[in-house]
Amino acid sequence: MTHYHVIVDGEEYLVTLEGPVVTALNGSAISASLVREPGTSRVIVTCSDDTFRLTAARNGNRYEVAGGGRTFDVHISSGHDRFRNGLGSSHDTGGVGELRAPMPALVRGIPVSEGDPVTEGQTLVILEAMKMENDVRASRSGKIGSIAVRSGMTVENDQLLLTIE
Numbered sequence: 001m002t003h004y005h006v007i008v009d010g011e012e013y014l015v016t017l018e019g020p021v022v023t024a025l026n027g028s029a030i031s032a033s034l035v036r037e038p039g040t041s042r043v044i045v046t047c048s049d050d051t052f053r054l055t056a057a058r059n060g061n062r063y064e065v066a067g068g069g070r071t072f073d074v075h076i077s078s079g080h081d082r083f084r085n086g087l088g089s090s091h092d093t094g095g096v097g098e099l100r101a102p103m104p105a106l107v108r109g110i111p112v113s114e115g116d117p118v119t120e121g122q123t124l125v126i127l128e129a130m131k132m133e134n135d136v137r138a139s140r141s142g143k144i145g146s147i148a149v150r151s152g153m154t155v156e157n158d159q160l161l162l163t164i165e
Helices: 079-085
Strands: 002-008 011-018 021-025 028-036 042-047 050-059 062-067 070-078 090-093 096-100 105-109 123-129 132-137 142-147 160-164
Antiparallel strands (some): 002 070, 050 062, 142 160
């Protein structure tokens, strides 16, 4: 099972895939298949009794998707990409790094305390989204400054979790 954060024309979605099948959209169960036509830039999406033929032009992790007379700007990142690349999760400001939630989630654990030394890659916060636990790791070494959340708390996308000095 793989989770993707997808932005379509500015609207954010959390998509869960099992192989080529979309099993959830923003936490709600669905069943849609995605099949790429071999040798083309076309993708066939089947959901219920509806079938859509889309053309996708890729530029990095962005796509221009066209179909049904419309064109969409689509940006895709996996939850792991967001943790690894810091998309919406880590910002350095004046020597202090802010670790932010990469998605809406429930805080399951915080295995560090204020003042603790941390190393790059160390788990700092454990979040649960769509019944999957995700370790949010330090993007750099330092010392825990302030912790803005607690276990059991629900956080929104890009909400401050803690700071690293």
